[in-house]
Amino acid sequence: MSSETVPTQLPRATYASMVTERLRDSIVNGSLAPGSQLSEAELATRFGVSRGPVREALQRLIQEGLVRAEPHRGVFVPVLTEDDVRDIYLARAALESAAVQHIITSSRSEAAADDLDAMVKLMAEAEAADDWEAVGRHDLDFHSALVAATGSERLQRMFSTVISETRLCLGVLTSADARSDLVDEHRQIAAMIRKRQTDKALAVLKQHFDDAVVTIKSREPDPEEDAG
Structure with a gap:
């Protein structure tokens, strides 16, 4: 050789x-x-x-x-409009609501809640350290773990697209946009899944998405200011 x-x-x-x-x-x-x-x-x-x-x-x-x-x-690189943002969160709401319902009606709720609680802990630690970038990262990890807990490859494949587009939405946010109830909303979702309370879990999830759309929309530039 x-x-x-x-x-x-x-x-x-x-x-x-x-x-x-x-x-x-x-x-x-x-x-x-x-x-x-x-x-x-x-x-x-x-x-x-x-x-x-x-x-x-x-x-x-x-x-x-x-x-x-x-x-x-x-x-x-796309410039997202208000309609884009609403459409992204509409798609996420449909996919994640389906995930919540499937998890709760299956034998996966306890294990899923354990995984989600671990993500909430990381979010809380990042929030305490005033690390907004990490909070956002763990936020997306939470939702990815939620969909992954279904065990559905197709649901995860569809979700991978909208979660990427969500990153575009979150890219406009700063530490000043951090909401004091963000971690608690995720904690509630995990708790409702553990307790198998579908309606309450879906209600918190909807409120979470509604709040996110409002926060992102608030960061859009004012057309009148841009016009000078």
Whole structure:
């Protein structure tokens, strides 16, 4: 056998995953602002890869709803309208309400509540540390765990799209938008699931989404101010 070291060639899929992850982070944290146009050539140069992995990464992000392709114009980070925000939360309400009902009517409620309580604990710790970014992250983890507790692959697949779009919504928020009742709302949802109280769980979930829409809407720029 030869003692020479053969260079390891990273597969194209690895580059595509890397670019996808970095672009996703930049979009969610606001480094790539809503309305930004994404150029394959510029991104390839930025990441030191060919345009193939960049093109694949953009396609993945289009499927996630984090970027949009506009015919004859290019690919852009979407600017969410009030209707977009309401539609995202309408979809989430439908999916998560179905998840709550399925969990409570199955044998999964106790285990699901344990997982959700663990997420609430992390949220409370982050809130106490005034770490709003972590609170938001654990908030989304809570809802992902809720849907995952159903054991339904299709429900999780549908949910993965709207939770990505939710990250776009939350990207406009700051620590000043933190609600004092946020952690308690999640704690109540977990408690109602543990007690198998479907109606109460759904009511708290609805209020949680209604509050979120109001908070996000409050961060939208005033058209009159923009007009000068």
